[in-house]
Amino acid sequence: MNPGSIAVMASGRGSNLAVILDAIEAGSCPVDLRLVISDRAGAEALTIARRAGVPEVVHISPKQYADRAAFDAACADAIEAAGCQWIVLAGYMRILSPSFVQRFAGRIINIHPALLPSFIGADGVGDALTYGVKLSGCTVHLVDEVLDGGPILAQAAVPVCDDDSRDSLHLRIQQAEHQLYPATLTRIVTTGFRLDGRRVIWLKP
Ligand code: GAR
Numbered sequence: 791m792n793p794g795s796i797a798v799m800a801s802g803r804g805s806n807l808a809v810i811l812d813a814i815e816a817g818s819c820p821v822d823l824r825l826v827i828s829d830r831a832g833a834e835a836l837t838i839a840r841r842a843g844v845p846e847v848v849h850i851s852p853k854q855y856a857d858r859a860a861f862d863a864a865c866a867d868a869i870e871a872a873g874c875q876w877i878v879l880a881g882y883m884r885i886l887s888p889s890f891v892q893r894f895a896g897r898i899i900n901i902h903p904a905l906l907p908s909f910i911g912a913d914g915v916g917d918a919l920t921y922g923v924k925l926s927g928c929t930v931h932l933v934d935e936v937l938d939g940g941p942i943l944a945q946a947a948v949p950v951c952d953d954d955s956r957d958s959l960h961l962r963i964q965q966a967e968h969q970l971y972p973a974t975l976t977r978i979v980t981t982g983f984r985l986d987g988r989r990v991i992w993l994k995p
Contacts (some may be wrong), residue, residue, distance in 0.1 A: 792977040797874035797880040803962060804835030806880035806901060806971050809840040813972035821979055825872040827865055829884055846872055849970040852884070862890035867893075869894070878975065879933065882919050883912065891935050896985075898933035900977070903963045905929060905945055910938035915960045924950050926959065926965045930974045932990075941988050944974045962993065 792927035800807050807826065813819035825846045826839035839847040848868060867990045869877060880899040891898065904914030906929040911917065918926040927947040932940035946966040950959060977983075 791873050791875050792822050793875050794820055795811065795822040795872075795874045796878050796975070797827065797869045797872060798823060798835075798839070798875040798878045798880050799827045799829075800835035800880045801828060801830050801833055801883040802835065802839045802881045804833065804881065806967055807835050808838050810878070810880070810969040810972050810975065811838065811844075813976070815842075819976045820977055821876075824874055826846055826869060826871060827894045829861075829882075829950050833963070839988055858884075858890055859887045866890055866893050876975075876978070880971070886933065888935050891933060895934075896932060899931050899943065899975070900931055900938070902931065902938050903960060903967065904931045905947060906931060906938055906942060914938075915963060916956045919950065919954060919956055919959055926950050926963060928963050928970055937971075941985060941990050943978070943983070943990050944970055946970045984995045 791862065798807050810819060810823065814821060814823060823844055824842050826835060827850055828836050828849050831849045836847055836849060850863045850864055855864060868989045875897060877894050877898045879898065902914055905916050905927045909917040927945060929942055929944045930944045934940040946969065948966050949961045977992065981983045983990045
């Protein structure tokens with residue numbers, strides 16, 4: 791298996807997928823993006839992936855499976871068949887079943903729109919705004935069986951402004967995500983890291 795091969799799972803707009811594809815195209819992110827999976831037929835991410843010529847782009851519908859574990863197993867089979875080392879979640883809005891996480895232990899990466907461990911869950915942006923923090927940001931982390939709880943690979947902070955709406959804050963966070971995600975993927979497949987407990991220790995280039 792190519793150590794730089796990745797599958798992206800996305801549910802929505804796909805702006806993180808788009809910047810990863812741009813970075814690959816520009817030669818600044820040496821990953822081999824072989825597969826994009828979406829759980830939503832209308833996800834813009836699918837269009838972006840097809841337009842960019844990703845070798846395999848699939849919609850897998852949760853409705854066609856009896857339960858979450860069966861749906862996740864179908865996704866996992868597609869990922870294994872494509873020979874992907876890393877699974878990159880980019881706005882993937884479903885909670886992964888324990889069997890999926892165990893099958894790819896230490897190889898699933900997520901980006902979350904808040905500074906973890908604060909504001910886990912589906913609305914990290916809105917929850918941070920409502921709480922009243924003055925700094926928020928984004929976190930790239932490994933996925934384990936705890937929701938938004940795996941070891942942290944990288945973070946970037948952005949200010950929260952007094953006149954922010956949820957949308958304006960999310961836009962600022964996404965600008966940070968678009969720098970951080972391709973850069974972190976590059977670091978993963980070039981230098982790599984080891985774990986010391988929960989701490990991610992980046993190896994020297
Ligand atoms: C991103 O902001 C990402 O952090 C967030 O969804 C957005 C997807 O945007 N993910 C989560 O909230 C996961 N819990 P995109 O589809 O434009 O990449």
